[in-house]
Amino acid sequence: MRRFFLVMVLLLSAGGGVAWWLSTPGTLSAAEIATLEAHRPDPADGARVFHAAGCASCHTAPEATADASSGGDTRPILAGGRRLDSDFGTFVSPNISPDPTHGLGAWSLAEFAAAMRLGVDPDGQHYYPSFPYTAYSHMTAADISDLWAFLQTLPPSDRGNTPNEIAFPFSIRRGIGLWKWRYKTDDWVAAAPSETLDRGRYLVEALGHCAECHTPRDQFGGLVKARWMGGAPNPSGRGRIPNITPSALTWSADDIAYYLETGFTPDYDSAGGTMASVVRNLAQLPASDRDAIAAYIKGLAPVADLDG
């Protein structure tokens, strides 16, 4: 009997040790940091990354959206404070403005890159994947560096962060390391047999993180790759995010690109809900980028609707 307990204790501690090891927050290699720092950052290119990655959609304060008609400063204020509901609790987006105390003003480029690539904060703690680093981890070093330079040009906000409302056991951040081990990958989902499709895939899978809403999740909140872009319940609890694979979306590539620019569907309804803010972001990209996204969407593997 004593031997049985001894074996159990050894097994459990070995299992715990493996879990502890697997859940260790990652760090960037010296070579990765050198590549980042070798790039000469261009804030104008960073603006394009910023719009394609949809940063403003979650990180602008809900009450402080820029209004071009007011004629004032229309630069987005990335004060955070937007609430994102999920099966695991409510996440509240943080302040990522250049304020040195409440935002990212005191961060280094390497710390920013660790957040984007590894989902790890400057204290070495895991971020929740509500911050879509599973997508952003595919970003090029040049894009991360340019985006970092662009963020410095935005106005600071002294809004303090609001804690997430996450229940146990998901409140244990270390556990996110196991989630990353299971779900975070360097692989792309779609093939990209042409230059346009390669750009489209980068815009959709790395920057736009479209799958975060358009692909269903399993019980642990990981994306179900077999149903990539096949539609999912709306996290708000009302309605569904549509299936945008060719089995459900029959628009032409030109229709899709026009929708992404203007919000107008082929029958001239106009995009609503969170997609309206996606359109506002994508409208600021060059037309070639919207065409590339449209080409990628047209090339998606068809996913049948679950309820026919």
Next chain:
Amino acid sequence: MSAHAKKTVSRPHRAATACLAAALVASVAAPAALAQDFGNQIKARQGLMRVQAANLGVLAAMVRGNAPYDAETARVAAANLAATGTIDQRFFWPEGSALTDAENTRALPEIWEDYADFVAEKEKFTAATVALQAAADSGLDALGPALRGVGQSCGSCHEKYQQSR
């Protein structure tokens, strides 16, 4: 007594009175029973948006290069859109006619949390269509940005007050 039983009364004016009474009773007694009662208002606002869509389609076809630019066609479509912007829609948006309580609508209950802001969004559309009307018959270079302005006013309101598909 159900609304259905009241509707069997033969004389038209009495039927109307009875329906009104039944609606009043229903509005107090059973919010869930209101589901169908906003059908006309919902059809009215959706119909108005269909009228807008039909005219937007004419203009967008020219901007997208799917139809040749024609100043007179653009002028008429823009005037129609501007006309829809002058309609006071207060009767089309009764409280409770959101997707949470009514059927066949994507209207969000947030509309009635800040109704003044909802009206302000509609005014953005009105202003954008006035600008569109001014630009429509002066060529594609003017029409494109003006149409985009109208689209932005659609998105601005739908983002807050319409459930995406």
